[in-house]
Amino acid sequence: EPEVTQTPSHQVTQMGQEVILRCVPISNHLYFYWYRQILGQKVEFLVSFYNNEISEKSEIFDDQFSVERPDGSNFTLKIRSTKLEDSAMYFCASSERGHNNQPQHFGDGTRLSIL
Amino acid sequence: SQKIEQNSEALNIQEGKTATLTCNYTNYSPAYLQWYRQDPGRGPVFLLLIRENEKEKRKERLKVTFDTTLKQSLFHITASQPADSATYLCALDDDSARQLTFGSGTQLTVLP
Structure with a gap:
């Protein structure tokens, strides 16, 4: 069964550094998402992406965050200048069609640790 | 304010019994509601969607x-x-916000 893959599985970065998290969504999916989960807390929506542009974003997704689909397979999340509070699991997800009535397929996440 | 509440943080039941988990919401008008399973250190896995x-x-x-x-x-x-x-x-949508919002989850343990 096709799956969403994320790399790296664990990223340790100094505060203030830039970090890029990578995802390969399922190949025939058209909608892509990033979520984060701070340890012990709920999964929180960050951003959705369709047709090479952001379709929705949450209040968490401020100017420090950006997303990109640099080629036909990868989907990336960049945090420009990391803060301690950015430490969390970051999940990428994809769905075949639009968000609300479609199951979302999640990767196993990147654990981001900011020192 | 909008809220999604799942009945309890943890639920223990004996093997063979029926587990019942609750999801209540306020100030949403969802067209769809989804249930996911999450294992430790893994991403959520889709289970069911209901309209x-x-x-x-x-x-x-x-x-x-x-x-x-x-609700x-x-x-x-x-x-x-x-x-x-x-x-x-x-997890439910909020058609006005057009994003999927998750509850905090219920940890189920099935005892042998």
């Missing part, structure tokens, strides 16, 4: 109900097994 005009949906040992009057969904696992032990998340 607002559907009262009940089943898949093997799983059953979901959706009551838009009570509640119930998630049942019949003939539970230790392998069903995980955290179960409900």
